Amino acid sequence: MSAPKGGGAAWTEERGARNEGRGTREGGALSAPEAHRRQSPLLSARTARRTKTIGLNGIGLLVALITLFPIVWMVSTAFKPSQEIYSLTPHLLPAHPTLGNFSTVVSGRASGIGSVFMFFRNSLSVTLATVLIASLVSLLASVAVARFRFRFRASFLIMLLIVQMIPGQALIIALFVDFNQLNLLQNLAGLIIVYAAQALPVSIWMLRNFVATVPKELEEAAAIDGATPVRIFWRILFPLVAPGLVATSIFSFITAYNEFIVALTFLGQAHQTYTLPIYVTYFFGRGGAQWGPIMAASTLYTIPVMIFFLIVRRRLVNGLVAGAVKG
Amino acid sequence: MADTVQRQAALPPEHRTRGGSSLPPGAVVGAFVRRHKLAPYLLLAPALGGIALVLLWPLAQVVIFSFQNYSLPQLTGAAPTQWIGLANFTSTFADPEFWLSLRITVLFAAVVVPFTLITGTLVGLLLNRLGRKMAAFVSTAALLAWATPAVAASVLFYWLFNPDGGVVDWTLSKLPHWLVGSTNWAGFNWTTTGALQAYTVLTILVVWQAFPFVAVTTLAGLKTVPAELYEAARVDGTSPWRMFWKITYPLLKPIFLVLLLLSVIWDFNVFTQTYLLTGFPGNRDEFNLSLYMYDKAFAGFPPSYGLGGALALIFTLIVLVITVGYVRTSVRQGALT
Numbered sequence: 033m034s035a036p037k038g039g040g041a042a043w044t045e046e047r048g049a050r051n052e053g054r055g056t057r058e059g060g061a062l063s064a065p066e067a068h069r070r071q072s073p074l075l076s077a078r079t080a081r082r083t084k085t086i087g088l089n090g091i092g093l094l095v096a097l098i099t100l101f102p103i104v105w106m107v108s109t110a111f112k113p114s115q116e117i118y119s120l121t122p123h124l125l126p127a128h129p130t131l132g133n134f135s136t137v138v139s140g141r142a143s144g145i146g147s148v149f150m151f152f153r154n155s156l157s158v159t160l161a162t163v164l165i166a167s168l169v170s171l172l173a174s175v176a177v178a179r180f181r182f183r184f185r186a187s188f189l190i191m192l193l194i195v196q197m198i199p200g201q202a203l204i205i206a207l208f209v210d211f212n213q214l215n216l217l218q219n220l221a222g223l224i225i226v227y228a229a230q231a232l233p234v235s236i237w238m239l240r241n242f243v244a245t246v247p248k249e250l251e252e253a254a255a256i257d258g259a260t261p262v263r264i265f266w267r268i269l270f271p272l273v274a275p276g277l278v279a280t281s282i283f284s285f286i287t288a289y290n291e292f293i294v295a296l297t298f299l300g301q302a303h304q305t306y307t308l309p310i311y312v313t314y315f316f317g318r319g320g321a322q323w324g325p326i327m328a329a330s331t332l333y334t335i336p337v338m339i340f341f342l343i344v345r346r347r348l349v350n351g352l353v354a355g356a357v358k359g
Numbered sequence: 360m361a362d363t364v365q366r367q368a369a370l371p372p373e374h375r376t377r378g379g380s381s382l383p384p385g386a387v388v389g390a391f392v393r394r395h396k397l398a399p400y401l402l403l404a405p406a407l408g409g410i411a412l413v414l415l416w417p418l419a420q421v422v423i424f425s426f427q428n429y430s431l432p433q434l435t436g437a438a439p440t441q442w443i444g445l446a447n448f449t450s451t452f453a454d455p456e457f458w459l460s461l462r463i464t465v466l467f468a469a470v471v472v473p474f475t476l477i478t479g480t481l482v483g484l485l486l487n488r489l490g491r492k493m494a495a496f497v498s499t500a501a502l503l504a505w506a507t508p509a510v511a512a513s514v515l516f517y518w519l520f521n522p523d524g525g526v527v528d529w530t531l532s533k534l535p536h537w538l539v540g541s542t543n544w545a546g547f548n549w550t551t552t553g554a555l556q557a558y559t560v561l562t563i564l565v566v567w568q569a570f571p572f573v574a575v576t577t578l579a580g581l582k583t584v585p586a587e588l589y590e591a592a593r594v595d596g597t598s599p600w601r602m603f604w605k606i607t608y609p610l611l612k613p614i615f616l617v618l619l620l621l622s623v624i625w626d627f628n629v630f631t632q633t634y635l636l637t638g639f640p641g642n643r644d645e646f647n648l649s650l651y652m653y654d655k656a657f658a659g660f661p662p663s664y665g666l667g668g669a670l671a672l673i674f675t676l677i678v679l680v681i682t683v684g685y686v687r688t689s690v691r692q693g694a695l696t
Contacts, residue, residue, distance in 0.1 A: 085490070088485070088488055088489055088493075089489065089490070089493050091485060092485060092489050092493045092494070092496070092497045093493070093496075095482060095485065095497055095500070096496050096497045096499075096500040096501075097500075099497075099500040099501055099503075099504050099567070099571075100500045100503065100504075102504075102507075102512075102515055102516065102519060102567065103503055103504070103507065103515075105515070105518075105519060105526060106511075106515045106518075109518065117524060118523070118524045119524075121529075122524070122526050122529055169405045169406050169409060170406060172402045172403075172405060172406065173402060173403050173405070173406035173407075175402055176398070176399040176400075176402035176403045177399075177403075179399075180398065180399035180402075182396070182399040182400070185399075188403070188407075190686060190690075191410075192410075193682075193685070193686045193689060194679070194682060194686060195410060195414045195415065195418075197624060197678060197679070197681075197682040197685065198414060198418060198675060198678070198679075199627075199628045199649075199674060199675065199678055200628075200630075201628065201630050201649045201652060201653060201671070201674070202418075202421060202652075202671035202672075202674050202675045202678075203413075203414065203417040203418060203421065203671070204653075204656075205421060205424065205656045205657075205664050205667045205668055205671055206416075206417035206418070206420035206421050206424065206668070207413065207417050208657075208664075209420070209424075209429075209434060209664060210416075210417065210420070212434065225409075225412075225413065226413050228409060229409035229410060229412065229413030229414060230413065230414070232406050232409055232410055233410065233414075236406060289508065290508040290509055290510070292509060292510055292630070292631040292634075293630055293631070293653075296634075297657065308508075308510075309508060309509075309510035309511075309631075312510050312511065312514055313510055313514075313635065316514045316517070316635065321523060323518055323521075323524065326514060326518070327515070327518065330510075330511040330514055330515060333508060333510070333511050334506070334507050334508060334511045337506050337507075337508060338503055338506045338507070340506070341502050341503070341505070341506035342499070342502065345502060
């Protein structure tokens, strides 16, 4: 964008002008072009605008590159042969890219506890089961909260707000003791129960707004036409709250896919039940500085969730940010 | 407010039951549900059950454990559980490691929260003024940092700051001394030298992961500010700094308040990143409160769920105090309507 050529640049220019019209609201960091313009009154407004656009784009580029650098370094290390990883003068990109790190991760040779695909399958099962259960249960509860007025409604809502803030590490001790008695440690079912329940408060909180926006008249009309409540639920309410379900699914997906402390505590030494974060942690804790394979495993762990974020970015922003909930 | 249950009374009898069944048993249940207005409670039951089992009951247990000598023998049933009064609390308050971990936790939050909020707000303001393509590029970069799971990000930063082959040490060793001090940066160990060095890395890591959320939220708020306000201020020759504090900040204050409270809670709770970067259970002088608690409960010899419970209770009480602020803010902003 710093090379103003063609229609795209003209558009940028126009946009820059519009932005300027909206005022300079930033602090000191962005005031350099401003100062420049004041010093040169003969400079045309057009040139000043261009200087300002270039300055802003320069800062934007810098922010983006600094933010991206760790990710680029992770992927680049994953493709480097070990003599390049431990080279005295590291380079940004691998000179001789190799898939060797990935093949040791896939074969299970590098970690010694199994192929990355096994852990990927564990993570995927846990995540999908969590999303399904949490979506269904929170939809039912949000219908209750949005469509009915009942005695403990306000208390229930405040309870949700408070329990979502209870730190997971404070509960892990009791959860460990309980799930030990229930024989649910060292298997994926235990994780699914905990994750689904932990996702509920936020999911209900988000979904109830979506349910509340579905016009009651639609349901009433269907009821007059003789539709049963179950039919009304599936044919009218469900399709209309689907966007809300997508937003809550994103939330529970991220929670389950990234969760660390419960899996760490529950799964113990049962390697075949490890989810991806625990697998990466085990691999990392084994020492021996296998940075190539560790970065390959981290890349494989991270890429799916990055693609997922990019696909759902609009809903992510609308859903999570509107609810002021962090992913 | 008319509710679904009451509306069903207007329906022909064969359509009245919740299950959609016209069989007599279903109809009886349906009538019972209607008469006692049970529908909302039935809909809530699965959610309440899950929350009670996994969130509320464990919280109550933590309180109980904190007054008991609960440990491995009690877990396996080999020895009886005994009430020991405030012993877990007195031994916690007598432990210098507890006070050190509390100090680290508070200082870390005190540094990371303003860093995250300022960085995020500045990037949000920047995104609002960039052209469409550059804004998309910057926000995509931020989105990718945000998407990186905590475990992957922690392991990655451990590698970036590694003394053997890490790119940060290499870069610092190439920079002139007047810029980076006289420390011998080649082979500098960030994670074992001391808490200050380890938490420097942790600060960069947590800000990197958390600023995108603040930026995107701020941007969403900025889109709602009428442009005329800034135009009027510009005509009056107001400086950008003044415009931020006189226009942007007052209008976005509710958003900033929620972001502040959430950030305090999140940064107080940091576990994954500190666990991995301090090399748990080594480096005890780098424990934050979460690590200290986890160590007492699971890594001690023997593990003490009682001590862990006492700590979890202290920890939860601190977080709940902050949460009360969050809940009050949410309720005042009309969250319950």
